[in-house]
Structures are given as structure tokens and as C-alpha cells.
Amino acid sequence: MSQTLDRPKEIIEFCLKPLDLPKDDATYQEVFRRLEHVIRTYQVQMVKAKAPTAVDFSAMRTITINEDAHGHD
Numbered sequence: 001m002s003q004t005l006d007r008p009k010e011i012i013e014f015c016l017k018p019l020d021l022p023k024d025d026a027t028y029q030e031v032f033r034r035l036e037h038v039i040r041t042y043q044v045q046m047v048k049a050k051a052p053t054a055v056d057f058s059a060m061r062t063i064t065i066n067e068d069a070h071g072h073d
Contacts, residue, residue, distance in 0.1 A: 008039040 012035045021028040046052065 008036050008043075011039060012036060 012032050015035070016028060016031065019028070023029075
């Protein structure tokens, strides 16, 4: 299954889903806040550089934390 994630919220929710934490959990909110800051900072830098930057996660080793969160992928 391939999906395009181009908004910080979509990217972060996708990345945090395997942790299966409730969105009102303090840890979830703090990690979300930090990741959102990082992604938005990169977006601003890319706009300033006027150069798109692709991030390829396909080379990263897969770690399954919670198979139920992703439907037993």
C-alpha cells in the first residue's frame, strides 16, 4: 500500500500510529509537537532554498511496534 503524505499532521499521525497512544496522552502530544516543529522547520528551509527535497524511507529497516495499529501489514 502506497500513500502520499505531504502535510505535517498526516506524516506525524502515520508515524505515531504504531505506538497506539491516545491522542490526549501527554507523551503523544509532546512527541507530536516536537515532530511538527522539525517538519515545519524543514519545509521553511526548502522554500527558502527553492529546491524540493525528497525523503525516501524505503531504505530504512522496518520495525513493527504494534501490528494491530496497521492492520497486520
